[in-house]
Amino acid sequence: MEIAIAIVLGCCALGAGIAMIAGIGPAIGEGYAVGQALTAIARQPESKGSVTSTMFVGCAVAETTGIYALVIAILLIFVAPNTFVGIMQRALG
Amino acid sequence: MNESVTADMSTGANTAKTEQTPTRKRSKKDLLIDILLCAGMILPLLFAIVLKVLNRPAADGIEITGAMIYLTVNLPLQPLYITEAQVNSWAVMATIFFLCLFLTRNLKVRGTGKRQIVAETVVKSCDKLVRENMGDRFASFAPFVAAIMALSALSSLSSLIGLYPPTSDINIVAGWAILVFILITRAKMQGGVLNYLKGFTQPVPFLTPFNILSEFATPISMTFRHFGNILSGVVISTLLASALQWLSGLVLGWIPVFGSVPWLQIGLPAIFSIYFDVLSGVLQAFIFAMLTMMYVCTGFSEEDYNARMAKRAARRAAKAAKAQEK
Incomplete structure (x- = not known):
């Protein structure tokens, strides 16, 4: 029983870590968006305001997948262990 | 137009001169009301802090927990929990309400005070933002956008005074996102309910389930973001x-009395909270409001609006022509 609980807890932590690999995608995407915005501002400094606000909204949308990964990682750390251990204790007695 | 404005201004100047004596008389009452409004701004937050301190379980160490449950109301289907996040968001709402009352007292055409200038700047910049992003036909959305932005920003900033930020509870943000979803659906239905339903089968009828899924993905992604x-x-x-x-216990723990205080906790977290609390909170409020505007605005496009207006105008003209014929 103890070994089973230990395996569940360890797998939850590992899963949370693996889920956060998804952070790579938004980072690359947002970096690209910010770089392009900088190019645009360098070409047309007068359009700085609108470029910046549009860039923030675009970054927020690109961030969505990363936030999903974060939510899943937080669920795996704070919520899943209790649930899984409870299920196991009910099943195995 | 110009003449009327100058006339207005001159009468305003006259009335300001004549009203000088009564304003001086009223100043004591004014001051009292101002103090009451300021108290109304601060007291809800103080009340939330006191409630938190009273209900906090006595445990040493720092723990990451969800919102505390202050009160449980037993309802037939499911007990209703009044949580810390809800109470804090009500406190923030009360603060914003009294702040608005405080800023909009004694509005004048001429001889404006500092408060009125602040209030006018806020209203004008918000109106400009909405008009730029949504177009003039959605100008009536400005108060809603301003309200949701102020509520979100102040809720996130309330973590600076030690409160549990309501926006870090999913229920509060999900409530706002559902409200925005209703507004988006309403904007889409303004082009006709049948048109709205037809929009689901738009590129190919085969894609209908995916379109319905993506419709529900909007509030969920807004909430999670x-x-x-x-x-x-x-x-x-x-x-x-x-x-x-832990670090201050390790470094300074060997000193008898001095070491029992976690000295490294003073000041250092504040530097990081500049990004995590101040910048991130305000930026997320702005992004939530921007996305609200974008989704609502694209729900009912300008061409649809113009086509609908043209159709209505044509129908009206036809009716008028018929009436004239009779």
């Missing part, structure tokens, strides 16, 4: 605080 950003800030600053506590 806001909630995840604020929650990650809360988690990271809590981890940082506990790490600093």
Whole structure:
């Protein structure tokens, strides 16, 4: 029983870590968006305001997948262990 | 037009001169009301802090937990929980309400005070933002956008005074996102309910289930974006605080009395909270409001609006022509 609980807890932590690999995608995407915005501002400094606000909204949308990964990682750390251990204790007695 | 404005201004100047004596008489009452409004701004937040301190379980160490449950109302289907996040968001709402009352007292055409200038700047900039992003036909959305932006920003900033930020509870943000979803659906239905339903089968009828899914993905992604950003800030600053506590125990723990205080916790977390609490919170409020505007605005496009207006005008003209014929 103890070994089973230990395996569940360890797998939850590992899963949370693996889920956060998804952070790579938004980072690359947002970096690209910010770089392009900088190019645009360098070409047309007068359009700085609108470029910046549009860039923030675009970054927020690109961030969505990363936030999903974060939510899943937080669920795996704070919520899943209790649930899984409870299920196991009910099943195995 | 110009003449009327100058006339207005001159009469305003006259009345200002004549009203000088009564304003001086009223000043004591004015001051009292101002103090009451300021108290109304501060007291709800103080009340929330006191409630938190009273209900906090006596446990040493720093823990990452959800919102505390203050009160449980037993309802037939499911008990209704009044949580810390809800109470804090009500406190923030009360603060914003009294702040608005405070800023909009004694509005004048001429001889404006500092308060009125602040209020006018806020209203004008918000109106400009909405008109730029949504077009003039959605100008009536400005108060809603301003309200949701102020509520979100102040809710996130309330973590600066030690409150549990309401935006790091998914229920609060989900409530706002559902409200925005209703507004988006309403904007889409303004082009006709049948048109709205037809929009689901738009590129190919085969894609209908995916279109319905993506319709529900909008509020969910808005919720998770806001909630995840604020929650990650809360988690990271809590981890940082506990790490600093451990570190100061390790470095200064050997000194008898001096070492029992976690000295490294003073000041250092504030530097990180500049990003996680202040910048991230305000940015997320702006992004939530921007996305609200975009979704509502694209729900009912300008061409649809113009076509609908043209159709209505044509129908009206035909009716008028018929009436004339009779």
